[in-house]
Amino acid sequence: MRAVLEKVLLGAWQKHGLLAVLLWPLSRLFGLIVTFRFGLFVMGYKKQTRLELPVVVVGNIFIGGTGKTPLVIWLVKELQKTGWHPAVISRGYGAHADGVQLLDAASQASQVGDEPLLIAASANCPVAVGRDRVAVAQCLLAAHPQVDVIISDDGLQHYALGRDVEIILFDQRGVGNGWLLPAGPLREPLQRRRDFTVCNLACNEAVIPAGLPHDALRMVLQPGDAYRLNDRQVSQPLAAFQDQHQRILAAAGIGNPQRYFSMLEQQGLRCQTLPLPDHHDFDAGTFKAVDADCILITEKDAVKCRQIPALLADTRIWVVPVEAQLDAAFATSLITMISEKKHGRTSA
Numbered sequence: 011m012r013a014v015l016e017k018v019l020l021g022a023w024q025k026h027g028l029l030a031v032l033l034w035p036l037s038r039l040f041g042l043i044v045t046f047r048f049g050l051f052v053m054g055y056k057k058q059t060r061l062e063l064p065v066v067v068v069g070n071i072f073i074g075g076t077g078k079t080p081l082v083i084w085l086v087k088e089l090q091k092t093g094w095h096p097a098v099i100s101r102g103y104g105a106h107a108d109g110v111q112l113l114d115a116a117s118q119a120s121q122v123g124d125e126p127l128l129i130a131a132s133a134n135c136p137v138a139v140g141r142d143r144v145a146v147a148q149c150l151l152a153a154h155p156q157v158d159v160i161i162s163d164d165g166l167q168h169y170a171l172g173r174d175v176e177i178i179l180f181d182q183r184g185v186g187n188g189w190l191l192p193a194g195p196l197r198e199p200l201q202r203r204r205d206f207t208v209c210n211l212a213c214n215e216a217v218i219p220a221g222l223p224h225d226a227l228r229m230v231l232q233p234g235d236a237y238r239l240n241d242r243q244v245s246q247p248l249a250a251f252q253d254q255h256q257r258i259l260a261a262a263g264i265g266n267p268q269r270y271f272s273m274l275e276q277q278g279l280r281c282q283t284l285p286l287p288d289h290h291d292f293d294a295g296t297f298k299a300v301d302a303d304c305i306l307i308t309e310k311d312a313v314k315c316r317q318i319p320a321l322l323a324d325t326r327i328w329v330v331p332v333e334a335q336l337d338a339a340f341a342t343s344l345i346t347m348i349s350e351k352k353h354g355r356t357s358a
Contacts, residue, residue, distance in 0.1 A: 020074075023186040023195040030193045037193035044190070044198055051169040059144045060172035061151070064159045064351045066344075067173040069166030071198045073191065075265015075288055076181040077210035077334075079125045079310065080231055082163050084334035085177075086133035088341040094348075095135075095156045099146045100126045100163040102139030103289050110140040110149040119314040124289060125163070127313040143171040159348055167197060174351040175344065176203065180226070181210040181266065184219025205347065206340070212272060227340050231332040233273055236306065239315055239327040248277045248330070251304065258282065259302040263290030263311050270308055274330070281306065294320035297327070306330050 022029040050056040066085065070076045082098060089096045102111070102123030111122050113130045122139045130137040136157060138150040147160055162171060166178065186195040200221065207226040209218050218226045237245035251258055258279060262270040263286035271283045282302070292314050297305055305327045307315060312329040315321040 019192075020195070023189075023193075024183070026187050026189075030187055030189060033193035034189065037190040040192070041190045041199065048169065056170070058170055058172050061147055061160065063151075063157070064174045064348045065147075065162060065172065066159065066175045066177065066348065067162045067165045067171075068177045068179065069162075069164050070179045071166065071196050071200070071202065072180055072183065072186065073195050073197055076179045077229070077231060077269075078164055078179055079128060080332055080334040081177070081179055081208060081210075081229060082129055082161055083133045084336065085161055085344070086129070086135050089159060089345065089348075090133075090135070092345055094159050094345075096159045096161055097136040097138070097150055097154060097157040098126070098129050098133070098161045098163055099143055099150060099165070100129070100137065100139050101141060101143075101165075102126050110138055110142075110146050112150065112153055113137040113139070119317060124310050124313050128310055129163070131313070132309070143168045147171065158352070175205045175347055177206045177208060177344075178202075178204045179208045179210060179229075180219070180222055181269065182212065182215060182219060183266075184209075185221035188221055206344070208336070208340075210269075212269070213276060227336060230335045231273065232335050233277060234331045234333060236328040236330045238325065239307070239312055239329055240322050240325065242329075248274070248279060251306070251328075252278050252280075254280075256304060257302045258304055258306060259284055259297075259300055260306045261286060261297070261311070262308050263292070264288055264308055270330075273332070274306065279306075286311075290314075292318060292321065294318055296321065297324060300326075302326065304328055308332075 051058050068078055068082050086096045113122055113126060119127055126137050126139050136150055136154040138146045140146040143162060143165055151157055185200055188200060190196050207223050208229050209222055209226045210229045213230055233248060235245040235247050258281040260271055260274050260281040261284040265288045267285035274281055307329055309329055309331050
């Protein structure tokens with residue numbers, strides 16, 4: 011039922027159709043609530059805490075997945091290249107642990123969430139999760155005093171934590187019909203301030219979707235060689251899966267599974283597809299009845315599948331990594347801005 015409702019709404023949010031028009035009065039009310047809440051922080055009625063180091067917020071106003079995790083990993087690596095010591099804080103979607111959790115080698119996806127685990131493993135940086143972003147950041151800094159910049163993953167609407175740089179990410183869906191929830195897909199008005207707008211597009215998409223700023227930056231997720239879930243040392247290029255006699259299933263429990271399936275198709279693969287809900291709760295029987303020679307999953311799903319013995323033992327399962335690619339000038343501009351914020355603290 012939930013999947014059907016999501017499909018209906020996502021379709022409605024791409025146009026000014028009957029359903030969207032009927033919901034439009036509610037979106038006006040939602041907009042007033044969003045503006046009022048933001049105003050409480052601006053006028054000082056609700057407290058905003060500023061840390062003694064730069065804070066970069068990465069998020070989206072289009073509801074659902076737009077590719078934030080690869081962008082966060084890219085940002086961490088770019089900062090590390092230039093001598094910074096970044097750390098990441100996150101809510102940890104689906105995390106069941108109370109308070110603040112600092113990730114380590116024993117962390118479980120059920121406790122800290124799948125995306126923070128992927129970030130920690132891929133970016134090799136301190137990561138902490140929890141509901142209260144301020145408390146999370148303070149706890150992380152106490153444990154890792156060498157950290158000199160914090161990236162808040164999916165933290166745009168968490169105004170209690172002051173920020174110095176805001177990055178908003180979109181994908182090929184652009185702004186949809188441009189309306190706020192529930193008549194459209196936007197959590198906040200399109201005109202909300204930000205420092206950078208990034209659009210996650212496929213390799214064959216060159217045009218920034220209508221409605222986005224003219225200076226929006228293009229991001230591409232480039233797939234790498236696939237590797238076995240149970241042994242990362244066993245890898246092969248995606249071209250090796252083009253064998254017409256192989257029965258391939260592509261499965262994805264991410265915000266926009268079709269983007270993953272389209273990427274594989276662009277690499278010349280012909281696959282059956284299994285779209286799963288975002289942050290899908292995998293179990294030992296997820297692929298038990300699947301009639302396929304190999305199963306291709308995302309790295310985000312792999313962090314959970316790897317913690318299930320039955321799936322780890324399934325040699326059919328391969329992981330397809332992706333790496334964000336952006337204009338090098340973006341990294342230069344961002345690092346310059348962070349440096350300026352560090353040495354001359356100005357409000358963002």
